[in-house]
Amino acid sequence: MDPRTATRLVVVGQGYVGLPLAVRAVEAGFDVVGFDLDEARIKGLTAGESFVEDVPDAVLQEALRSGRYLPTNEPGRCAGFDVAVIDVPTPLREGNPNLAHVEAAAAMLAQHLRPGATVILESTTYPGTTEELVAPILEDGSGLAAGTDFYLGYSPERIDPGNPTWSLANTPKVVSGVDEASLGAVRAFYDRIVDRTVAVSGTREAELTKLLENTFRHVNIALVNELAMFAGELGIDVWEAIDAASTKPFGYLRFVPGPGVGGHCLPIDPSYLSWKVRRALGQPFRFVELANDINEHMPDYVVHRLVLAFNARGRAVRGATVLLLGLAYKRNTGDARESPGTVIAERLAALGAHVRVADPHLGHDPDGGGALVELSAAELEAADAVVLVTDHDAFDYELVTTHARLVLDTRGRLDGPNVERL
Ligand SMILES: NC(=O)c1ccc[n+]([C@@H]2O[C@H](COP(=O)([O-])OP(=O)(O)OC[C@H]3O[C@@H](n4cnc5c(N)ncnc54)[C@H](O)[C@@H]3O)[C@@H](O)[C@H]2O)c1
Numbered sequence: 001m002d003p004r005t006a007t008r009l010v011v012v013g014q015g016y017v018g019l020p021l022a023v024r025a026v027e028a029g030f031d032v033v034g035f036d037l038d039e040a041r042i043k044g045l046t047a048g049e050s051f052v053e054d055v056p057d058a059v060l061q062e063a064l065r066s067g068r069y070l071p072t073n074e075p076g077r078c079a080g081f082d083v084a085v086i087d088v089p090t091p092l093r094e095g096n097p098n099l100a101h102v103e104a105a106a107a108m109l110a111q112h113l114r115p116g117a118t119v120i121l122e123s124t125t126y127p128g129t130t131e132e133l134v135a136p137i138l139e140d141g142s143g144l145a146a147g148t149d150f151y152l153g154y155s156p157e158r159i160d161p162g163n164p165t166w167s168l169a170n171t172p173k174v175v176s177g178v179d180e181a182s183l184g185a186v187r188a189f190y191d192r193i194v195d196r197t198v199a200v201s202g203t204r205e206a207e208l209t210k211l212l213e214n215t216f217r218h219v220n221i222a223l224v225n226e227l228a229m230f231a232g233e234l235g236i237d238v239w240e241a242i243d244a245a246s247t248k249p250f251g252y253l254r255f256v257p258g259p260g261v262g263g264h265c266l267p268i269d270p271s272y273l274s275w276k277v278r279r280a281l282g283q284p285f286r287f288v289e290l291a292n293d294i295n296e297h298m299p300d301y302v303v304h305r306l307v308l309a310f311n312a313r314g315r316a317v318r319g320a321t322v323l324l325l326g327l328a329y330k331r332n333t334g335d336a337r338e339s340p341g342t343v344i345a346e347r348l349a350a351l352g353a354h355v356r357v358a359d360p361h362l363g364h365d366p367d368g369g370g371a372l373v374e375l376s377a378a379e380l381e382a383a384d385a386v387v388l389v390t391d392h393d394a395f396d397y398e399l400v401t402t403h404a405r406l407v408l409d410t411r412g413r414l415d416g417p418n419v420e421r422l
Pocket of ligand 1: 012013014015016017018035036037038041087088089090101102104105122123124125157158159160161264265
């Protein structure tokens, strides 16, 4: 099947990555099966309810109305695909890569693989996964050979939830294949989905590209986090220094301190790389390990700063009411996976604080404990301290600085006599 004219697409995994791809492919003219094992998720999608901010309900409903988008948890509906893309989670298990979801997805697709079809892995993973893990599963399950009978490649996902400027369609997409023919097929598919594709020579280079991008962010965030802790001790305003450094038009990229890293990417992806380096070469990837160490420490540092602030006022954390603003790991999203805010809430609760959380994007009670509340003047006045954890645009910051007694700002967003910055 020529990917320039292919019509049947299967997207395995309908999460933050798979759902936007499915919807975009419908717009591009494909018949799309969105396969996911999560029954509740499929039910919601079938009812036109999106859980991903970047895919508004109206866009999902339009895709459903077109008759060319089928969310399903029945593997049989994946039969007859021209192109299949794997977008399943790649978490860590006890610090090591857990590729069980990728293996299961490949095994399911192998049952339906036909000569001429294309399979693409998008999940973030260590270099070598496509050729060493996915190819044999597809080949064994189908009796077909990668490169000869079907096309196989890797294309990292760069989706940035909540980013109003860069979407799936206008962000350049790195593409690769296990051979020239596969690269051609993978590229032809994405040329119909995104504005620009960037080919690399092999799947390992494409896999490494994604890990490089995320490790770069992870390490630079760790750098400014450590700087923020030292600057705090030295009585220097790190935020002012960062603003000043950011005026340099070359050779500098702005990163800012925060309460720690969260989500599905930064706390996890660099460890895929260090795992691979240690396993293949027997050496530690020191930058990654140091960055993990610093970034994982940040929630404790936030709590430490709050304890100091209370102490300076002759108060204890025990029995105090602390209002956390934002729990999601990232501004303007409701994604609280691996969120440092959850760790901060747990630590404060363990110290005996009454934790309350205001996060307009969070659809459920905080996992780390604490009550989910609306941000209001009364909530702010009732709190002994307010911690700005996630600087959502939806917050009324004037209300915060007007009514809060003490604000610990971990995002460098607020000013005022009652505000302490990280
Ligand atoms: N979220 C991001 O911003 C982002 C950005 C770039 C890359 N990634 C990477 O993309 C991959 C997917 O991440 P995500 O954020 O979309 O995850 P997610 O948890 O939002 O979605 C994954 C979905 O896959 C489903 N699933 C799991 N195993 C399955 C199987 N065998 N068959 C069918 N469905 C299955 C789950 O039920 C879930 O709905 C990960 O490797 C992640 O690192 C994520």
